[in-house]
Amino acid sequence: MAASPKKVKPAKEPGSADTLTDWRHTALDARPGFLIRRLHQIHVALFVEECAPEGITPVQYSILTALEQMGPSEQIALSRAVGLDRANTADVIGRLVERRFIQRRVSKTDKRKKVAELTDVGRALLGRLEEGVARAHERTLAALAPDDRKRFMAYLALLVETNNDLSRTPVGGGAKKSDEDA
Structure with missing residues (x-):
């Protein structure tokens, strides 16, 4: 039985x-x-669907937009900005360098550090991705009324901020881009 x-x-x-x-x-x-x-998982699927023609991942997009917002930055600063460990950040940057979306060079002040910078090809890519990324975000939140979307996003931000230090890769952490590298 x-x-x-x-x-x-x-x-x-x-x-x-x-x-x-x-x-x-x-x-x-x-x-x-x-x-x-x-x-x-659902958001990644929507992102990939909307951005399929460019063959870019959400993590690659995060690195590109972080560079757009921060300017030329050391890899450790990018790692902290997107909440990705250093090894994976270096791998993602390597793939983006191969596709000419970013360039990488040794820091002028510390030869042990590498600085990444968005290229014109990378900026053009971000422009092409803008509508698809917006659709992916909208589709992720589509089931919620506008006020509920704002509330949901505020709750997500609160949960992430409150628990950030518990992450293997906390976002932020005081990493700064080097002034001379900008």
């Missing part, structure tokens, strides 16, 4: 006494980590 499936409880109200011990018995689709991961 087959065992009957275990009944899964709906998520408890956050902050209730049972939330710290009851997640195991909560349905996957009622858990914040699961939902955040799924939403990320």
Whole structure:
């Protein structure tokens, strides 16, 4: 005789006494980590679909836009700006250099450091991506009313900011671009 499936409880109200011990018995689709991961997967799929002609990934796009906003920057500063570990940042930068979207050089003040800079080809790419990226963001949030979108984004920002230091790759961290490298 087959065992009957275990009944899964709906998520408890956050902050209730049972939330710290009851997640195991909560349905996957009622858990914040699961939902955040799924939403990320969905957004990446939308981004890739909208930006398919350019063959660019969301992480590559983040590096390019960080360079556009920060100007020429050391790789460690880019790593901290986009929340990506140094090794992966270097790999992404290498791929972007190969495609001529950015250029990389040794720092004028510290030969151990590399400085990345957006090229004209990279700037043109960002211009071509603008509409597709906007559609991907809009499609990700489309199920929410405009006021709910603002509230959702504010909650996301609060959760990320509050927990930033717990990440393997915290965003920020005081890394600055070198003035002489700008």
